[in-house]
Structure formats: C-alpha cells, structure tokens
Amino acid sequence: xxxxxxxxxxxxxxxxxxxxxxxxxxxxxxxxxxxxxxxxxxxxxxxxxxxxxxxxxxxxxxxxxxxxxxxxxxxxxxxxxxxxx
Numbered sequence: 001x002x003x004x005x006x007x008x009x010x011x012x013x014x015x016x017x018x019x020x021x022x023x024x025x026x027x028x029x030x031x032x033x034x035x036x037x038x039x040x041x042x043x044x045x046x047x048x049x050x051x052x053x054x055x056x057x058x059x060x061x062x063x064x065x066x067x068x069x070x071x072x073x074x075x076x077x078x079x080x081x082x083x084x085x
Contacts, residue, residue, distance in 0.1 A: 004066075005035065005036045005037070005069075006033055006034060006035045006036065006069075007033070007034045007069060007070060007073035008031060008032065008033045008034075009031070009032055009073070009077050009081075010029065010030070010031050010032075010048055011029075011030055011031070011032055011077060011080055011081035011083075012028070012029055012030070012081060012082070012083035013026065013027045013028060013030055013080060013081075013082065014080075014081075014082025014083070014084075015082075018030065018045050018056060018080055019056070019057040019058075020045065020054035020055060020056060020057060021054065021055040021056075021057050022054045022055065023054055026045060026047065026054065028047065028048075029047070029048040030045045030046065030047060030048060030080075031045065031046050031047075031048050031049075032044070032045050032056075032073070032076060032077055032080060032081075033045070033046075033053065034069060034072055034073035034076060036063065036066055036069045039062050039063055039064075039066075040060060040061070040062055040063075041060070041061050041062075041063050041069060041072050042055060042059060042060050043055070043056035043059030043060070043076050044056065044059075045080075056076075056080075059076070
C-alpha cells in the first residue's frame with residue numbers, strides 16, 4: 001500500500017532487529033510502512049509478505065507538513081535497513 005498517506009519499502013533488519021510494541025524484536029527480511037493519519041505519522045513493520053503489521057516502538061510523531069511523509073520514510077528506512085549489519 002503506497003499512496004499519498006503512506007510509503008512502503010522492503011528492508012533487512014540488522015543485528016538486534018526492529019523493536020515493536022506488540023511482539024518485541026523482529027528480524028530478517030521485513031517491510032516498512034510509514035503511515036500518515038491526520039498530522040500523526042506512524043511506522044509499522046511486518047515480516048515480508050506476511051499479513052500482520054506491528055508498530056515500531058517509538059515510531060510515532062507529529063508532522064507539521066504532510067509533504068514531509070516521504071522524508072520521514074526515507075530516514076526511517078535508512079536507519080532500519082542494515083543488511084550488512
């Protein structure tokens with residue numbers, strides 16, 4: 001799902017994985033979705049091609065300008081995608 005209110009990209013979590021609110025740490029090949037709801041942006045991850053999405057711990061903020069969604073997604077992806085460790 002990628003539209004004006006969300007961005008989505010695949011990534012490989014590095015050592016230590018990605019901490020989620022629902023299930024703790026998840027590792028391996030994941031998909032990151034950055035969603036905008038009103039002025040709130042939320043980061044969610046899932047195991048690649050799975051059905052369940054999990055909120056990234058600490059992955060919520062308020063945006064002053066909805067146009068910043070793409071920049072937030074790009075930064076989050078750069079921080080979480082560490083295929084070489």
